Amino acid sequence: MKNIAIIMGGYSSEYKISLISGNVVYQNLDYTKYNPFCVHIFKDKWVYVDADDREYPIDKNDFSTTVDGNKITFDCVFNAIHGTPGEDGLMQAYFELINMPQTACDYYQAALTFNKRDLLSVLKPYGIKTAISYYLNLGDAINTDEIIKKVGLPCFVKPNKAGSSFGISKVKTLEELPIAIETAYKEDNEIIIESFLDGTEVSVGVIKYKGEVTVLPMTEIVSENDFFDYEAKYLGKSQEITPARISDEMTAKVGAIAKRAYEVLKMKGFSRSEFIIVGDEPFMLEMNTIPGMTNESLLPQQATVAGISLQDLFGNAIEEALV
Structure with missing residues (x-):
């Protein structure tokens, strides 16, 4: 029986969704193989939380905990933290330093994919098409005419390093642009402004399943709102x-x-890439390496259509990490 720490929470606006994802993983692991522990990672505390909501501190020296005088160590970590520090490489680097297997990609891939600008720059030479974009760092002079001349209207203003669609605006007029930039800066000190791609949005899960890089059935997204925002x-x-x-x-x-991007980047674990198909050309928007694991989330939906149960999906991630 392997002890599995499911890490959840995190330091970003996404912590609530991460807690739900982590609990779905907890509920769906095969208890005949794994002994799961819910571990909450917050800025002010790292704690194991038991079934009665009692908290036990995590010793950061070796990522262990002590319950009633008994030291508990873990065989593997299931990473369910969306945003920082679980999706941007910080936790991955820490686990590599203490030699702890974990289900997500390695720290470099996490840091790269978390940064939309850098990810798309790395993939461009491989012929992967992306939207026209304009970048701003906090403190840069904002020339709205220059921005619109490059990306056109409507356009999207996004935080460069944030997930779950926080801080994203669709801008239809020149006057809306400064407000959208301000909104994005609340989430990140770097922002990306992209041309509007009018087409079909699809989300593509790619995972390592039983040793093979596997593309899951794609999800088409038809938003009732102006775009696929948090709501x-x-x-x-x-x-x-x-x-x-x-x-x-x-x-x-x-x-x-999507598979090529996964392999080029030497990915491991889960990935979910977003594309917009315009005419007969797919344009890549981003890649998430800790996609949502809630029952409503896209990747679990895709796995179900592929005939992979959540128990199989999560158990496979652990087995791949332990290889």
């Missing part, structure tokens, strides 16, 4: 159709690009 993603304001209503040829084309 659309988590509060039911979107239609998520799996498998996506696109041709077999397009499914193969997008799947090949």
Whole structure:
């Protein structure tokens, strides 16, 4: 029986969703193989939380905990932290230093994919198409005319390093641009402004399953809101159709690009990449390496359509990490 620490929470706006994801993992592990522990990672405390909500501090020297005088160590960590420090490479680097297997990608891949600007720059030479973009760092002079000249209207203003669609705005007029930039800066000190791609949005899960890089059935996203924002993603304001209503040829084309990105980046664990298909060309928006694991989340939906139960999905991630 292996002791598995499921880390959840984190330091960002996404901590609530992460707690839900972590608990879904906890509920769906095979208890005949794994002994799961819920570990909450917050800025002010790292604690193991038992079934009665009692908290036991985590010893950061070796990521262990002590319960009633008994020291508990872990065989593997299941990473369910969205945002920092679980998705940006900090926890991955820490676990590598203490030689602890964990289910996510390595620290470099996490840091790279968490930074939309750097990810898309690395993938561009491999022929992966992206939106036209303009970058700003906090303190930069803001020339709205120059921005609009480059990206056009409407456009999207996004934090460069934040997930779950916090701080994203769709800008339709020049006057809205400064407000959108201010909103994005509340989440991050770097922002990315992208041209609007008018097409079909699909989300593509790629995982290592039983040793093979596997593309899951794609999800088509039809948002009731102006775009796939927080409400659309988590509060039911979107239609998520799996498998996506696109041709077999397009499914193969997008799947090949998502798989190529996974392999080029030497990814491990889970990934979920977002694309917008314009005409017959897929444009990549981003890649998430700790996608949502709630029952409503896209990657679990995709796994279910592929005939992979949540117990299999999560157990496989642990087994891959232990290889």
